[in-house]
Amino acid sequence: MSEKKNLKDLAKSKASSAQKSPDVASTVIRDIMSAGFTRVMLSIVLGFAIGAIFMILFNEDVVSTYETFFSNPGETFMASLKVLADGYGGLLKGSIFNPEGRDIVAMFRPITETFRLAAPLIMAGLGIALTFRVGLFNIGATGQIVMGLAGATWISTRVDLPYGVHMIVAVIVAVICAALWGAIVGLLKARTGAHEVIVTIMLNYVALNFFTWLLRTPELLLEANGGGTPKSDPAAETAMLPTLFGDMYKIHIGIFFAIAAAFIYWLLMDRSAIGYRFKMVGHNMSAARAAGIKVERTFIWAMAISAAFAGLAAANQGLSETGGITTSINANIGFDAITVALLGGNSAKGIFAAGLLFGAFKAGSPAMQVAGVSPEILGVVQALIVLFIAAPPLIKAFFRLPEAEVK
């Protein structure tokens, strides 16, 4: 008995000592969070600029003009311009407005796709940002989304409920499943001092494989008459998120979930007493302890609420897919959400904007591919943007800004 107590004490003291010195991850986050609007905008510009260089350097049409570069440099120049116009033009056409659309419906489809694809990024991004503000480096949104998906899929394929109620129950179950999965991280950190980065990475694997197992097992989630591939039945009509414009566009009420989530996030983090205490822990854990805050308990709550946002993203994914659900439905949202949160500077507005930008990337990349430019360039641009935000000296050196303006 006493030995057990001792162990617990030891774990606690380990937990507190681990939390005393801010680790590299949280220092980096803090630095990124302090990035001002100017720095973010410059980073985006620079990201696109370097993306453009990649596009030009490795495009076949441009490369073929290199032979005659010295006799006819104009040709190389024109080819380069064309690639840029095709590439970024394709991105705009695919994500905002397509003037070449068959009819007016098709012309406006890109912007609806951008909003549709942005919604889950915004919701999961808000969740990630919440943990950043509590001083946690949560990279477990993937696992939390997957667990939310498991819950949503269960309700949408295995439970019969009337129209409306079915959808609401499925959303709530997704949120609860994700929140519980997130709470485990907080609990492990609070009780054992385990670092949340390691815990979240490992729980991502556990969740993914658990979901695959559910999808593979006939009595559980495997589709009727299913074969070897892990895939569920299509969700019941009654559980689907209603679309906004009937069959005209795919966009559904998920975007309203995202707007509501952003509002709740703002209210929670910028106006509420709970958010105030979350931020206190994030900024200065030592002062929070001295102010009588139970830091460990805060971690558990913060992880659970953060994961609840991820659960909303899961519901968005799982209840909008007309075919059966496979694990690929999580669509890397969990990781993109980290980028969204960082780019959005952890504010509700910023995350909403960043989510739209990345939604546009997702919506526009097929059109880029059609234009003959590899859409992987967008991945490079995304990564570069975050890199520049994270490395202020780079931006500073590039634009020759004085110290104060870059902060």
Place this chain on the structure above:
Amino acid sequence: MKLELRGITKRFGDLVANDDINLVVEPGQIVSLLGENGAGKSTLMNVLYGLYQSDGGQILIDDQAVNFKGPGDAMNAGIGMVHQHFMLIPVFTVAENVALGNEPTKLGGLMDVAAARERVREISDRFGFNVDPDALIQDLPVGVQQRVEIIKALSRDARVLVLDEPTAVLTPQETDELMAIMRQLAANGTSIIFITHKLREVQAVADRIVVIRLGKVVGEAKPTSTASELASMMVGREVHLNVERAPLKKGEVVLSVDKISVRDDRGQLAVNELSLQLHAGEVLAIAGVQGNGQTELAEAIVGLRKLEKGSGKIIYKGKSVESLSVRERLDAFLSYVPEDRKKDGLVSEFNIEENLLLNQSFGDDRGAKFVRRGLLDQAVLKSEAELAIARFDIRTQGSKSLAGKLSGGNQQKVVLAREMSRPHDVLLVAQPTRGVDVGSIEFIHDQIMKERDEQSTAVLLISTELDEVLALADRIAVMYRGKIVGIVPAETSRETLGKMMAGITA
């Protein structure tokens, strides 16, 4: 060697930290650089030591202009610096530490330990430092570690020695010894620049006193100046160094600490079966050199640090409170001003309004008004903050200013405003004026005395500044190595207290 700083100017953005500063140090002189925190003393010394590049002005050595690109250049030119925080490696010996970065080598690049040892011994003997070259740093008292730093500088032929707040970590006796060393070094032709804000030391040892305020040299004072004159020069206005107090009205015992033991972060016993009794309406000061368990004692009383199992009790008005959480103790009776306000007392990224709310329980009568349906009431937050700003004379641009941007004194006033506005019977203040400007010290001391006189609060003051202890205390408990050496009346002489601080029972 004659050192001259001519027209040194250093800017950080809009802030002019050093504004056209001129300073001449003749060989063998002890020049005291006196100024408040943030006056620009450290910046000036960092320019001299090559850590900062000045935006204007020149450094001249023996009338030759020099340009230091880094501390290495400064050292080679004969400038040595002893930082406030020692730059020693605890697990190395004295000789190894002194040799570090300048190791004498034998054939084949091996370190010549014998030569390093000899060097330490030679310097130690020459100045009577009495330092064993083979002792490990971690086994040495702080005062001796400081001598090792001085030896380190001298071993690189420093002709000008900069001592940055050297007495902050010393007992009064160690301080006296340091001053003797300084005089001897000066007699041997070494110049010393002595940075401090302690007036008594300046009066005792300086040949010349240069006062800096807001980045400018405001003038030189004679070593015979009185403390009030020096303080007024530092602050730029009349300063009263004496605290007014009503006669003692000692009440019943409010808080008693009974044989408690507490371990520090490294698991060492920092507080060892310590007992205290604190009465209503008195100021009990815990004096002692830093690092004798004061921090751990305070944290144990607040509940941030667990008592050693079965070691004793903390009793508030007859009730044992050691099982209560920090929150419960704060709510029940306690206000706490932590010694490290940036780490424990404030959130730098929060504004004043938010910092005034830091440890406010939202459950009690006072706290309930801040929250409406789970949301913070912005209007109440603002009005409360404006009240505190007015009452505690917090110099700021407004209640939305970030705490991290305030000066040390104003930060401390925010902490005090918060702690004094919460209902409490016991006020635990640790190092209330550390890093605080002289003007604010006056105000903070008055506030603490008001608590005692008007609220009959039981005040437990933890301070390493003997002046502060003597100014405020009704009784003085001297702490040494986790124990109370003795509790003495406030009239006790400095000398006796100094001895007690070194562990010698009176």
